[in-house]
Amino acid sequence: xxxxxxxxxxxxxxxxxxxxxxxxxxxxxxxxxxxxxxxxxxxxxxxxxxxxxxxxxxxxxxxxxxxxxxxxxxxxxxxxxxxxxxxxxxxxxxxxxxxxxxxxxxxxxxxxxxxxxxxxxxxxxxxxxxxxxxxxxxxxxxxxxxxxxxxxxxxxxxxxxxxxxxxxxxxxxxxxxxxxxxxxxxxxxxxx
Numbered sequence: 001x002x003x004x005x006x007x008x009x010x011x012x013x014x015x016x017x018x019x020x021x022x023x024x025x026x027x028x029x030x031x032x033x034x035x036x037x038x039x040x041x042x043x044x045x046x047x048x049x050x051x052x053x054x055x056x057x058x059x060x061x062x063x064x065x066x067x068x069x070x071x072x073x074x075x076x077x078x079x080x081x082x083x084x085x086x087x088x089x090x091x092x093x094x095x096x097x098x099x100x101x102x103x104x105x106x107x108x109x110x111x112x113x114x115x116x117x118x119x120x121x122x123x124x125x126x127x128x129x130x131x132x133x134x135x136x137x138x139x140x141x142x143x144x145x146x147x148x149x150x151x152x153x154x155x156x157x158x159x160x161x162x163x164x165x166x167x168x169x170x171x172x173x174x175x176x177x178x179x180x181x182x183x184x185x186x187x188x189x190x191x192x
Contacts, residue, residue, distance in 0.1 A: 006038045010048075013062070014055040016182055021057075025189050029091060031063045036070040039081050049088055063091030063114065068099065073107040079110055086111035093150070098138060107145055115142045119153025122173070139166050 013032050020027045038044045052059055064085060071076060082092055098121055117138050124131035135151070144148045149161035151163050154173030163171055180188065 003033050004046065006035060006044070008046075009033075011051060011055075014051060014057050017054050017057050017061050019182075020189070023186070025186065027061060027189070028125050029061055029063050031065045031093060033067055033095065034064045034070075036066070039066060039070055045081055045084055048085070048090070053090075059089035060091070061186065063093050063095045065095040065116070066187060067095050068097065075106060075109070082111050096152075098134060103143075107141075107147075112147060114148040114150060116150040116152050119167075119173070122151050122153045122159055122163075123155075125162050126156070132162065135163075135168075136166050139168055143167065143169075 010032060013030055016031055016137075017027050034044075049059075052062075085092055091113045092111060094112055095116045097115040097117040098176055099118045115138065117135055119129050121135050125135050126132075139149050148169045150170040150172060151159075151168050152172055154160055154163065154171045154175045156175060159173075160171060160175060177188065
């Protein structure tokens with residue numbers, strides 16, 4: 001069922017992006033979580049270009065988020081799939097970075113654009129020296145490799161201050177907003 005659900009989510013996001021564009025909004029890149037099962041499927045990869053064309057959404061408006069566990073599978077197959085996505089102009093993000101057990105070697109082999117630091121490290125960034133050290137190391141490593149860094153789960157001003165001082169590129173979390181419905185996101189975009 002994951003492929004069917006994933007297809008519905010993918011099409012829903014593309015249709016929502018198009019709706020926002022037709023309303024005159026300057027829509028930022030929207031992330032879509034993709035399962036390892038979807039990523040390994042040739043049908044999913046071959047259908048992405050057709051779906052983008054059918055709905056008339058440019059590929060640079062989406063970023064596919066995958067977890068580190070995806071990379072634990074057949075690295076050659078994953079590399080091929082991600083390369084295909086990159087050639088289409090689609091961004092690729094590693095979600096929940098730092099929680100998996102994979103080798104860092106994939107960072108230099110795969111066409112990645114963004115690392116999202118897991119909330120479990122952000123929770124203690126302003127109180128736990130180990131969390132601070134891990135987040136600092138991830139940010140420095142990612143930026144040295146040319147990746148954007150996103151901190152997930154920012155909930156306090158202190159966390160935000162530490163992340164700013166460390167040079168984190170993007171932050172997200174309840175400190176800014178709870179999850180929004182499409183209408184709420186439109187209001188947010190109109191106020192930026």
